[in-house]
Amino acid sequence: MATDTLKTSNAHQSPKAPGGSAVLRRVLLDNGALSALVVLVGVMSLMSGDFLTTQNLLNVGVQAAVTAILAFGVTFVIVSAGIDLSVGSVAALSATVLAWSATSQGLPVWLAVILAVGTGILCGLVSGALISFGKLPPFIATLAMLSIGRGLALVISQGSPIEIPESVARLGDTLGGWLPVPVIVMIAMGLITGAVLARTYSGRAMYAIGGNEEAARLSGIRVKRQKLVIYALSGGFAAIAGIVLASRLASAQPQAAVGYELDAIAAVVIGGASLSGGVGKASGTLIGALILAVLRNGLNLLSVSAFWQQVVIGVVIALAVLVDSLRRRA
Template sequence: MATDTLDSAGPAKVPGPSGDKGAGRASGALRLLRDNGALGALVILVVALSLLSGDFLTTQNLLNVGVQAAVTAILAFGVTFVIVSAGIDLSVGSVAALSATVLAWTATDAGLPVWLSVVLAVGTGIACGLVSGALVSYGRLPSFVATLAMLSVGRGLALVISQGSPIAFPESVSVLGDTVGGWLPVPVLVMAAMAVVTAVILNRTFSGRAMYAIGGNEEAARLSGIRVKRQKLVVYALSGGFAAVAGIVLASRLVSAQPQAAAGYELDAIAAVVIGGASLSGGVGKASGTLIGALILAVLRNGLNLLSVSAFWQQVVIGVVIALAVLQDTLRRRSA
């Protein structure tokens, strides 16, 4: 019986071990690109820009892309927590500027030890996040309104502390804007570290699982025993803490804390999260997607600069990309 079946099907083809491995790797890569639309878009974008500009696919330029993506990505990691839990955080750019200003002012004008200034800066970001979280959880304000208010408060406090002028950044912290070994940018290493932290929190902690539950169905999460209000405090505190780290990295690159720094970065951060596949309705999102989203924005800007495209048209292109990403999310939810 088995012989008849084999004969009717024709001679069997037995690929060699190398053929099996090669086919497996190829199918795995195709499956990865198919299941991760943002990754596929990034690959296509890199290939296209490599063909259009000979200067794009060089080690130095790719490292520049990483540096350009670093601050946006770190901000976006924090925003990922908020969006996964079905919220929004418009304050991260202002919180980043405020945290960097606190660090520079306490270390220079106030004369505090640098390590203590760093702690105070990160604490400032977390405190801003806790205030936003309290307004959302206990004040029952929409997250859009609460974080919009914090955007204004954070920027105003940064201007008050600095008197509207840049403050020199401590040299010992400015190394975050330098390179390791003369070629590997430290901001890229910080970005990679924060990506790992984000992935661990989302996938390996109770708070991470609670974020997905709250974003998927807040009432069901509450009935299942999750303390929704407390978890929302954690979510916004994390977003504020990540914003503080991003502000420190940005100020290290600029070698000064500027009260108007990171203006508009909150929009890039939200865009990176959405482009990376997160849903604005909550319950969907991951660290790798956010990283890819930030890289897409950085690659787009870098490539358009290399092609001498006007900065005005760059804004148009990025706006179209964001619109397409949100449209894709809408279509995906409808089909689901």
């Protein structure tokens, strides 16, 4: 009898399995950027009947693609408590190298693509070497690379756009007549970023360096070597972003991607990464890039001035950092 009573009492005290709405609420609370994206999409769809259409949502994906690919590379840097201001210029330089080598120099397209990606990686290695061995602050080293990359792009192109090969231009088309190729590239690069961060030695080293560089060094991590890897990855991702951007523009333009480095950093921060290092993930970065794209797309549909759009995006970035700071204190 006592046993039956105990069973009955335990049955009454056992917590109920959480319902679907409770699980969804918990997920949104634990992922502030995702919550913001859901709310933003809801608001924009209510304010504009054209927003929540298949074609417009695909447009949002295309608009987010270049920023997201750049931001994935910057994620590696910010997780390790660094900063990379050069990715926009490196993207433009890599695309210019591709177009120049394939058209003016007559190299095969596949070799021109490899040369372009190699250019981005080399730029990242130079930045990493200046930081690791030259002891320059990341801000100064990558600011210098920003100027060098843009200058070299102008020198190579003589300040004029260069037409890209048709096979590269197809990257800006759609697959099956509806799925944009830039969106596919964005998803692929996001998966690579997530795999590097979660499943490789270098990914774990990034978090360790960002959390405490001295402790990482004492634990046996070769910090200087890992910083070379980190900035090389950022440069390589910037090169791929530059190729995707050139495919959309049908030409390599030396003045392309101006200011994109700030959008990339903003996407990473909005996605939940900490500028002090040790925190960040690929999914958050993707959500941050989508938030920026949804904002711009929605404000365009609402005929909001481009000047005011900059103000709104600045406010969103400030709020994202403020909310993250308050959440960490709590």
